[in-house]
Amino acid sequence: MARIKPQALLQQSKKKKAPSRISLTTIILFSLIVFMVVFFIFSAYRHFSHRSVNPDEPVRYTSRKVGELKNIDVPKYAIIQTSKGAIAVELFKDGSPEIVDEFIELCQKGHFKGMQFHRVIKHYVIQAGDIHSIGPAEQWTLKGKHYSQLDRSVKHEAFMLGTSKSKHDSKGFELYITTAPIPDLNEKITVFGRVTKGEEVVQEIEEVDTDDHYVPKSAIGIMDVTLEQKL
Incomplete structure (x- = not known):
């Protein structure tokens, strides 16, 4: 080897x-x-x-006061989440600026969370607010009204959102949604919005069973209200 x-x-x-x-x-x-x-x-x-300034993201106004919002920042829509479903409302900022500002501020404070629909009058209106301050039911009935002479302005249409014209503190800010054209209702409430989505939810609330005073026999409430720039 x-x-x-x-x-x-x-x-x-x-x-x-x-x-x-x-x-x-x-x-x-x-x-x-x-x-x-x-x-x-x-x-x-x-x-x-940059998520908070993304134009494609829904903007929720829960921290800033109304006075701190610029005109371009003022939300145009409110989403009312009820136990029956969601109701989307376009806010009439130009037509009722003070009421819209008050409504937005109350939304930021969570004023409408847990609010109940305490009066439901079929083919007329559904009302949410303090059940202890609703007043006599006769104030909201349709006795003696003639539909042939209805004023056809936008504020007299169905599915309009309003609140009482009487002076009240923040606790007295109630919500009314019409379910039919109501000319006389314009004398009692200030209209500041229109339902754009969720009409079927309004109609479902309208169809619930009520007692002789138009109070729903089963509780129907508002879970929350959120504010949006667009839908």
Whole structure:
């Protein structure tokens, strides 16, 4: 058997101890992973830092007072979440600016959460508010009214949102939604909005069983009201 020369053994030993080189493919792959991680972190930061000003996101006004809102920031719609479903209302800021401002401020304070529909008169109106201050039911009946002489202005249509014209504190701010064209109701309430979605919810509330004083026999309440720039 041929003997291996010492010089050859030394060279083989050096080859075994020499560190292996990292391939170019491994370097490229590692760099790509690092880049993707950094890009993901940066994108996530930009998304959450600018989320509140994204025009495609629904804007909810729950912290700023009405006086701090710019004209372009004033919400145009209110979503009334009831136990029967959601009712979307377009707010008439130009027609009833003071009432709309008061309504928005009360929404921010959670005034309408838990409010009950305490009076339901079929083919007339549904009313939400304080059941202890509803007054005589006769004030809201249709006796002696002639539909042939209805004023056809927008405020006399069905599915209009309003509140009492009488002076009241914030606790007395009640909501009325008409379910038929009501000309005389304009003498009692200030209309400040129109139902644009959820008419079927209004009609479902209108159809509930009531007692002789038009009070629903089963509780129907408002869970919350949120404000939106667009639907």
